[in-house]
Amino acid sequence: IFFTAILTLECAAQDWPNLNRYREANKAIMEMRKNDSEDARKNWVVFMGNSITQNWASLDPQFFSENDYIGRGISGQTSSQMLLRFRQDVIHLVPKAVVILDNIKSMTELAQANHIKVVLCSVLPANRYGWSPEVQPADTIIALNELIKDYARSKRLIYVDFYTALVDEQKGLNPNYGRDSVHPNLDGYKVMEPLV
Numbered sequence: 001i002f003f004t005a006i007l008t009l010e011c012a013a014q015d016w017p018n019l020n021r022y023r024e025a026n027k028a029i030m031e032m033r034k035n036d037s038e039d040a041r042k043n044w045v046v047f048m049g050n051s052i053t054q055n056w057a058s059l060d061p062q063f064f065s066e067n068d069y070i071g072r073g074i075s076g077q078t079s080s081q082m083l084l085r086f087r088q089d090v091i092h093l094v095p096k097a098v099v100i101l102d103n104i105k106s107m108t109e110l111a112q113a114n115h116i117k118v119v120l121c122s123v124l125p126a127n128r129y130g131w132s133p134e135v136q137p138a139d140t141i142i143a144l145n146e147l148i149k150d151y152a153r154s155k156r157l158i159y160v161d162f163y164t165a166l167v168d169e170q171k172g173l174n175p176n177y178g179r180d181s182v183h184p185n186l187d188g189y190k191v192m193e194p195l196v
Contacts, residue, residue: 017084018074026093029070043068045119046090048082049101051075052124052183059186063193070095079103086110099160099196104148108155119196120152122163127172128181138171165191 033044047053047064050073057064057071064071072089074081079102086107090098097117100107108118122145127138145163152159166188168174173181177188184192 017081018077019085019088021074021085022072022089026088029093044070044093044095045097045099046070046072046093046095047099047101048086048090048107049073049099050077050082053101055179055183056189056192060189060193063189083107091116104151108157117158118155119158119160120148121160121196122148124182124184125163125167125171125173126182127170130180130182142171160196162192162195165195 045068047056047069053071053073054075055073057073063069070093072085083103083106087110090107091110091114094114095116097119098107098111099119099121100111101121101123104120108120111118123141125138126141127136129135129137141163145161149159149161151157166174166177166184173184173188177184177191179185
């Protein structure tokens with residue numbers, strides 16, 4: 001048992017960016033879509049992100065399937081990990097566009113170098129984190145969204161403002177749209193969908 005646990009930990013450490021998470025799903029998509037016309041392939045859009053993206057694809061899979069959207073979120077993942085898997089989970093799928101929620105500049109440059117349109121999204125509102133109650137992120141998120149918006153404008157990218165649609169009067173995630181203080185519920189995603 002001890003030896004098995006060590007091997008499991010070593011494998012997890014070797015796949016720090018979680019490259020294996022969507023490997024089989026990516027293969028299946030590419031195999032299935034080999035028969036699609038060029039026009040059909042031009043409509044693919046990959047959503048790249050963390051738990052917010054992962055939960056979106058899980059809570060409303062119909063939104064993704066009906067629109068040729070591909071969810072590539074991994075809960076708890078850092079933007080550095082996302083950047084490492086960007087090539088296989090976005091570029092190799094040859095989408096028309098990518099919706100990016102993290103590590104914006106590097107992923108934008110990679111996408112543009114591969115002729116993929118970029119859609120940048122605001123950070124969702126949050127005025128507290130249940131796992132770090134001492135952190136007060138509300139004003140930092142507002143400032144970060146201004147930076148993202150300015151970067152999108154300077155690079156002539158699409159900017160989607162989820163923040164304004166989901167914020168409450170305390171600069172947090174409106175409880176009607178959240179499962180907690182950070183993650184949207186299905187109603188929250190239904191607000192986000194027409195925006196994106």
